[in-house]
Amino acid sequence: MPTHSVHDCGHHGAGSVSPLGGGAMVSEAVVDAVASAGFIAAHRCVGEIGAGRPVVLVDGDRQILVSPLDGGPIVGDTLALSAARATFVGIADGPAFVRVTGADPATLTLIATACTPDLSIAEVIEGGDLANAATELAKLAERLPAMTVGDAASAPAGTLSVAAADVLSFRRTLAATYVPVASAPVPLAAGATANVTAFRNAIGGCVSAVAVGDARPGTLVRVHSSCVTGDIFGSLKCDCGAQLRLALERIASDGGVLLYTAQEGRGIGLVNKLRAYSLQDSGLDTVDANIALGYHDDERDYAAAAVVLSHLGLGKVRLMTNNPAKAAGLESFGVSVTPVPLIGPVTPQNANYLATKRHRSGHRL
Template identity: 75%
Template sequence: MDTGSPPTRTHMLSGLRPDLSVTDPAFIAAHRLVGEVGAGRPVILRDGDKAVLASPLDGGPILSSDLAVSGPRAGYLGLAETPTILTAPALDAALLMRLASASDIDLGSIAVREGGAVAHAATELAKLAERLPAMTLGSVADAPADSLAADVREVLSFRRRLAETVTPVATAEVPLAAGATANVTAFRNAVGGCISAVAVGKLSQGSLVRVHSSCVTGDIFGSLKCDCGAQLRLALERIAADGGVLLYTAQEGRGIGLVNKLRAYSLQDRGLDTVDANIALGYHDDERDYAAAAVVLGHLGLSDVRLLTNNPTKAAALQACGITVTPVPLIGPVTPQNANYLATKRSRSGHRL
């Protein structure tokens, strides 16, 4: 395949109508709540005629001893795997943090009740803001006068609606160390999140594709704890040689963000594997969403791809978005530092290694 400079696709950058979500007041309200929680400020969540004040446990004011935790965290604590409200016997910040993130804790006198849509939306909001998925809950009567509010349904649909707003905004040719000149296009969603498409050669149905999740520690720092950096380099070498496209997505730590990935690393140092460490923090094993990647592939004219991956979940997620996928193995080196990590990928997450 010709791996010279690909034709530019500047036509993708004009004539596109913005998704109507960006002007929808409900979408805007949910977006603003993500920003407020990211900044550590409490917000109001409405569910029908009920409303609560919710504040991120890590960085926000503690409103009460009522703590909303996610389904994975509740399951890790031996409860039903559904969003749950835990009530401590006293307003104890250290205890609340242990309830949200400790790998070993006895619930003892902690009261437990089903959290419903409010707890679900609160923990989803914290995830969207890359906070620990645990929020203290309080009365709206105590809300600051300038507190922002949104309906729980808008919060729970925000991630999907956000993926639909992804559009191409800039493109340029970039010479790669891997030995080819790529056409790099930046795609941006309505709140500024970016996916980079690094394309070599003329794309067509069946092109080689790598959907790579950002990994600061592996891709940039050269961490030996994972195989992410090695997979990135191998994928770029394959694409430089054979043509295709690499999508670089901002989904650090399987979608939990850098801060929480480092928290997970700390739990791994205490004996948990990568799966249990994520679950202990209130996340699913893999929180990544591939809807935005599928939208980018659509913009590139690709509905049938050869996907560089060992992860059947990634392939299935793209297929669920309407992309026909033929998996192509991408096996990196096994080292003493990443051997356990790779073994966990294989035995617990079903990766074909």
């Protein structure tokens, strides 16, 4: 079969365009957003939180100092908790600040991660956008979505600051910046030569498109989230590796495109996925383990995948998935989706995992 070439990619939609890396084009509005002081501040603050350093969050006249609970300095006696975590422990219906009596690191960690923490030492304070932005910043840095909170006036010299609104808009703005930057033919063990194209965003994140045959509307597509444990190590705890191999076999045989996206552990990252595994070993299922850590059941966002599909001219796809939320996620960004089942083997090790997918997440298994 002929391989799809990145040079065939057209520009979809009206409006002026500008280059953003690799010679590809994105809209002027996206270029302006990425060049804005707010986007740059958010990007830098994600890096600071990832490195375990505190930043100042600003919302109007309100300012707070926030620091990642896992690996950063404790900057106050208050925690910012995500809506998922606050709901899980029954203290609020949305993101919240929680002032903790005797706020040593061990106590704070129990409030943020224990299945049944001692809430008699916790006082809930209004959260709103500041608490939401604090935990979103932690998620973007793949930290535990719990931040210690202190007085902004106590921030060390040189501490960076960012507006809460810029943190909350960062993820969606970034997704719009994916452009193709490199492409080459790659022979696959599944039995075909694919054209593999790397799409890079404005800060260096990558989505790989593995295409066999001509990419045209109605093409068979798999949007696969990276899974180090399943795809690389061959873990039997999930069906990710089996689904990846099955998808590549179908694409090699019938033609199609596989997008490999960096959304490990349903978007929570490898470190937090391993934390969730530990909670599963203590009796929680996959859904509750993620929620207990402060995440939603599924944190994945399909905006980037939709942008890459648009670059490939694929506004209508046959999507290899058992997950209605994945189909709905792509459709929310204008991709027309016809689901195609992708059923991997059931093993003693992944039976409970698959049952949770079916009963709690609505997967068609």
